[in-house]
Amino acid sequence: GAVVSQHPSRVICKSGTSVKIECRSLDFQATTMFWYRQFPKQSLMLMATSNEGSKATYEQGVEKDKFLINHASLTLSTLTVTSAHPEDSSFYICSARPPSGGGYTFGSGTRLTVV
Amino acid sequence: GENVEQHPSTLSVQEGDSAVIKCTYSDSASNYFPWYKQELGKRPQLIIDIRSNVGEKKDQRIAVTLNKTAKHFSLHITETQPEDSAVYFCAASIGIGAGNQFYFGTGTSLTVIP
Numbered sequence: 001g002a003v004v005s006q007h008p009s010r011v012i013c014k015s016g017t018s019v020k021i022e023c024r025s026l027d028f029q030a031t032t033m034f035w036y037r038q039f040p041k042q043s044l045m046l047m048a049t050s051n052e053g054s055k056a057t058y059e060q061g062v063e064k065d066k067f068l069i070n071h072a073s074l075t076l077s078t079l080t081v082t083s084a085h086p087e088d089s090s091f092y093i094c095s096a097r098p099p100s101g102g103g104y105t106f107g108s109g110t111r112l113t114v115v
Numbered sequence: 116g117e118n119v120e121q122h123p124s125t126l127s128v129q130e131g132d133s134a135v136i137k138c139t140y141s142d143s144a145s146n147y148f149p150w151y152k153q154e155l156g157k158r159p160q161l162i163i164d165i166r167s168n169v170g171e172k173k174d175q176r177i178a179v180t181l182n183k184t185a186k187h188f189s190l191h192i193t194e195t196q197p198e199d200s201a202v203y204f205c206a207a208s209i210g211i212g213a214g215n216q217f218y219f220g221t222g223t224s225l226t227v228i229p
Contacts, residue, residue: 032214043204043221044159049214093158097213103149103161104217111156 002028002098006107013084013114021079021110023094029074030096034104035067038091047092050077084114117142119207121220128195129228136223138205139187145207148181148188149217153202162203163190166211195227 003026013019023033031052036044048069049057056069066088068080081088091111095104118141128134138148146167151159165172165179165188172179176195181188192199202224206217 030213034216041202041222041224044219046216046219049216051214091156097215099213103151103164106158106160108158109156 002096002105004030004094004096004105004107006094006110008110009108010111011113013112015085015114016083018080018082019084019112021081021092021094021112023077023079023096023107025075025096025105028096028098030077030098031074033071033077033094033096035069035077035079036093036095038093038109040091044093047079050094052077081112084112086114088112089114117145117207117209117218119205119218119220121205121223123223124221125224125226127226127228130195130197132195134190134192134195134199134225134227136190136203136205136225137187138189138207138220139185140207140218141186142207142209143183143186144209145218147208147211147215148179149206149208150177150179150190151204151206153204153222155201159204192225195225197227197229200225200227 005024033050035047047062050069050071052071058064071077093109094107121138149164152162153159178191202222205220
């Protein structure tokens with residue numbers, strides 16, 4: 001089945017630094033990937049849609065200069081949290097849908113803690 | 116855009132009983148409805164899905180029903196087991212292409228009491 005790999009699974013960083021999260025589709029090409037943020041005991045909140053070879057589409061209220069998305073290849077999308085602050089601490093998950101359609105496959109998520 | 120509502124937010128059942136989670140959606144163009152199970156700290160996993168041309172789908176102890184007229188769909192888990200305890204999310208999608216985004220419900224935390 002379709003596999004999406006996300007790395008790192010956990011990261012602790014100091015306030016003001018930047019963190020890069022990678023999302024890879026391992027056995028299919030993903031022209032589109034989605035980035036979500038999830039707070040404890042809450043639903044998945046779509047942050048942005050990552051499009052290979054073009055600019056990402058951000059949801060309302062998501063700062064594109066803070067959450068930089070790069071989708072440089074058909075199998076890799078990256079999310080960079082720039083100048084991280086404690087309020088950026090959250091669980092970030094990427095997902096992609098195989099060309100054959102059907103349900104999304106999610107990455108394993110990244111627990112970001114900003115201290 | 117699409118708005119998906121999910122109820123209840125928490126649900127406790129005795130082991131062996133059934134659990135039902137309900138979702139409604141707003142956009143009649145939505146035609147694909149997956150359900151995800153998320154265990155604590157882990158990724159959501161697709162457990163069952165249904166397309167708009169089908170009214171019901173079953174997979175062992177799990178079933179999903181869809182009422183297109185009323186714009187609601189439900190997840191049914193029979194003979195619940197403790198390992199069914201997790202958060203369940205419904206979702207709706209307009210189109211089934213790789214670029215069609217999902218709209219998620221707010222989640223239901225299911226606890227199965229042994």
